[in-house]
Amino acid sequence: MKLLDGKIAIITGGASPRGLGKATAQLFADHGATVAILDLDADHAAAAAADLGTGHIGLPCDVTKKDDCIAAAKAVLAALGGIDILVNNAGITQPLKLMEIEAENYDAVTDVSLRGTLYMSQAVIPTLREQKSGSIVNMSSVSAQRGGGIFGGPHYSAAKAGVLGLTKAMARELAPDGVRSNAICPGFIATDITAGKLTAAMKEQVLAGIPMGRAGEASDVAGCALFLASDLSAYVTGSEVDVNGGSLIH
Numbered sequence: 271m272k273l274l275d276g277k278i279a280i281i282t283g284g285a286s287p288r289g290l291g292k293a294t295a296q297l298f299a300d301h302g303a304t305v306a307i308l309d310l311d312a313d314h315a316a317a318a319a320a321d322l323g324t325g326h327i328g329l330p331c332d333v334t335k336k337d338d339c340i341a342a343a344k345a346v347l348a349a350l351g352g353i354d355i356l357v358n359n360a361g362i363t364q365p366l367k368l369m370e371i372e373a374e375n376y377d378a379v380t381d382v383s384l385r386g387t388l389y390m391s392q393a394v395i396p397t398l399r400e401q402k403s404g405s406i407v408n409m410s411s412v413s414a415q416r417g418g419g420i421f422g423g424p425h426y427s428a429a430k431a432g433v434l435g436l437t438k439a440m441a442r443e444l445a446p447d448g449v450r451s452n453a454i455c456p457g458f459i460a461t462d463i464t465a466g467k468l469t470a471a472m473k474e475q476v477l478a479g480i481p482m483g484r485a486g487e488a489s490d491v492a493g494c495a496l497f498l499a500s501d502l503s504a505y506v507t508g509s510e511v512d513v514n515g516g517s518l519i520h
């Protein structure tokens with residue numbers, strides 16, 4: 271059964287080849303959605319969209335810039351004729367300790383996850399409200415719930431906790447318009463976000479804290495995003511769904 275037939279989905283930060291956004295885009299496409307991949311680099315975004323099959327598009331968009339988000343939403347409407355789903359997936363992380371966080375670290379990390387989630391949501395909400403339907407899925411992190419301790423520093427935990435608050439406040443405000451907003455809290459997933467800075471010792475320590483005994487796969491997160499984007503979750507809003515192999519059971 272195809273769960274997203276005829277739906278149009280925007281996925282931010284979807285160009286990273288082994289990333290959660292790309293895996294989500296592929297699963298959405300496999301389920302009948304037409305996907306717009308937004309990412310910093312136009313060529314990377316276009317190449318990722320081409321990988322999904324025909325009809326999908328890639329657009330440059332820095333989600334920390336409101337004008338970029340508005341322009342991208344307009345371009346999706348012009349090219350694809352609608353917007354039904356937004357996955358706010360773009361995010362960066364840094365393995366810093368509390369006292370190492372400088373202003374530029376704080377700005378970089380909170381701006382992509384939190385400001386970006388706000389701006390991109392604001393860019394699509396008028397469309398979703400008008401059609402009285404839509405699903406927004408925000409990528410938070412187990413770091414928001416357990417106070418880091420995996421890879422990202424306290425500023426990352428704070429940004430992702432901010433995403434949870436924003437998700438829930440959006441759910442409350444948008445529910446009367448038939449628009450849902452939910453968050454995913456992935457645990458430790460094998461992608462390139464750690465940018466080569468994850469040492470073998472760090473990895474061993476993280477794996478020791480995962481009852482299922484393995485890192486997650488991008489497809490584990492994509493499956494959850496599919497559930498939240500589709501009508502299977504029609505009565506689910508304001509929730510945070512854990513995809514963490516049991517690393518935080520609460």
Ligand code: NAD
Nearest residue numbers: 283286289290332333359360361409411456458459461463
């Ligand atoms: P990734 O580094 O593979 O991909 C992130 C993508 O976001 C990249 O393509 C990058 O170019 C893009 N991006 C960065 N800044 C951007 C901006 N300003 N505007 C638009 N795009 C931007 O990372 P990933 O592991 O796939 O992570 C995806 C999301 O999941 C992130 O929000 C991350 O914080 C979250 N997450 C990841 C893990 C994990 O273990 N991998 C765990 C919890 C949460």
